[in-house]
Amino acid sequence: MIRRLVTLLGPEHARPLNRAAVLLAVSAALQGAVFAVLLPILRAPGDAWPWLVAAGVATAVCGIVYHRGVVTARHAGYTLSSHLHGRIGDHVVTLPLGWFTPARVGSLGRLATQNVMSVMGVPAHLLDPLIGAVVTPAAAALALFAVDWRLGLAALAAAPLAVAAYRWSGRLVRRTDEAANTAAGEAAARVVEFARNQPVLRAFGLGGPGLRLLDDALAAHRNAARRLLKTALPGMAVFVVTVQAAFTALVLVAVFTALGGDVDIPTTVVALVLAVRFTEPMLVAAELGAAVRMAEGALDRVERVLAEPRLPEPAVSRPFGAPSIEFDGVRFGYDGTPVLEDVGFVVPAGTMTALVGPSGAGKSTILRLVPRFFDVDGGTVRVGGADVRELRGEDLLRRIALVSQNTFLFAGTVADNIRFGRPDATDREVRAAAERAGIGALVTRMRVGEGGTQLSGGERQRVSIARALLKDAPIVLLDEPTAALDAAAEQAVTQALDELRGERTLLVVTHRTATARAADQILVLDGGRITERGRHDELLRLGGRYAEFCALREHARGWRIPAAGKTEGD
Ligand SMILES: Nc1ncnc2c1ncn2[C@@H]1O[C@H](COP(=O)(O)OP(=O)(O)OP(=O)(O)O)[C@@H](O)[C@H]1O
Secondary structure, three states: HHHHHHHHHHHHOOOHHHHHHHHHHHHEEEEEHHHHHHHHHHOHHHHHHHHHHHHHHHHHHHHHHHHHHHHHHHHHHHHHHHHHHHHHHHHHHHOOOOOOHHHHHHHHHHHHHHHHHHHHHHHHHHHHHHHHHHHHHHHHHHHHHHHHHHHHHHHHHHHHHHHHHHHHHHHHHHHHHHHHHHHHHHHHHHHHHHHHHHHHHHHHOOOOOOHHHHHHHHHHHHHHHHHHHHHHHHHHHHHHHHHHHHHHHHHHHHHHHHHHOOOOOOHHHHHHHHHHHHHHHHHHHHHHHHHHHHHHHHHHHHHHHHHHOOOOOOOOOOOOOOOOOEEEEEEEEEEOEEEEEEEEEEEOOEEEEEEEOOOOOOHHHHHHHOOOOOOOOOEEEEOOOEHHHOOOHHHHHOEEEEEEEOOHHHHHHHHHHHHHOOOOOOOHHHHHHHHOOHHHHHHOOOOOOHHOOOOOHHHHHHHHHHHHHOOOOOEEEEOOOOOOOOOOHHHHHHHHHHHHHEEEEEHHHHHHOOHHOOOOOOOEEEOOEEEEEHHHHHHHHOOOOOHHHHHHHHHHHOOOOOOOOOOOOO
């Protein structure tokens, strides 16, 4: 366990941990062996003063070393927790977005809080008793050898039994702890989901107790916790009984050798004291056994997350040319389910391309591949002429602003949320971006509520647009930017987009004819393939799917191209 922590920390950060382990081991050894000096004291009390001085010095040294050890161990615990938080944070931001399933997000919360605290507890609270449980009995056994070889032998014979019992009980706890943690992560994710989606659940009469998914997750968590308790108890009992049996055996050997007249009374007294020192630290460790196993489980989980493969990145980005976007024979699917097939197109720098198509055709997926939220299964995505896999994540993302369908706003002011696009922007720049997105009046609004709940859907969308405008990135990706807007707001945003044309490279998923009409190129996506491409007029003349649905749009305001075989209005 300690070795794993040292490996995790690296040689530089592991120094306090190593120092604490050495100091605590020295003090534990002294605690085990110091009682051996009782023997000369008891045998010749009259001439015992040198031994008494030696015992006093040893006790004082032991106390000082122990104090230093405990303080260093606490310090090592804090170093470890901040190091782990840093490593987990740094690693998680490099993982592909597909990794962030709701269950993993639930476990990540536990990982960064409970699990890291549990691992931190190893140096901070458990290192002392654990080292004591190994070193003090070993030192006591050696001292027993020095006192009487038969007693030393009895102690040595008991040690492997105790270790075997400890390992066995640990294995049991570890297996069930893993299941309990998974169940806890699932239950946490469900509770958050339940609380966050109250409006939807209530609208369907499911807001109260009795929601099956939540109930099932909570019941699974309860059962896993009960199983953990049930498995932990017998393992611990076996270990305690083994240690107690070892103690009894030592006492019996000491008493029988004394009764047989082989050893004198002082030897027997010292042997009994050492027998207590041999077993007592192990019993303390037994009480901490479950905590140790849980810390091991927590460490497993931390290591597993840190071992998750990140999207590989080059050390240095390829040169970035004019901000064009290019898809070349792109094939992509989520978890093996194909979504895009042989998608190829070019959005030249400074032009606007509109992506239209039925729901589920893969339009948003195309947008997600540009900032490399996922890697393609085949083909190439190029940004600024470079394969996105040959660009460092930060270099790529700096050049892209994304307005997605689900705008998440952080608790704070509207201005704070807009400034998110460029943290060093001045108030005037923030206000200008807000004006351009048609929310100039909103910028004085103090709070947006957690997740933006105090704003309407249209307002949230425009905050997101203002954020993207402020970012000043040469490439802007917009996923249905006007979907939640009324006619006036839509006009403001369309105008803002219009102003950006020529200035930035725009790739816009839209189901509005007005936006598509303004594009330099329209790509019609159907079933994961591009089926038509051209300008609005060209596609109308083509008389294909695009023309068909533009005609439908004439009848119903706001159009959306339905999947083949079915029609649907806004
Ligand atoms: N994270 C994901 N994991 C698994 N499947 C996904 C994921 N995101 C989207 N999909 C699936 O991929 C397909 C394409 O989804 P995408 O969101 O790209 O479609 P879209 O054309 O943008 O649809 P819409 O117009 O409704 O937003 C859909 O079948 C969808 O269910």
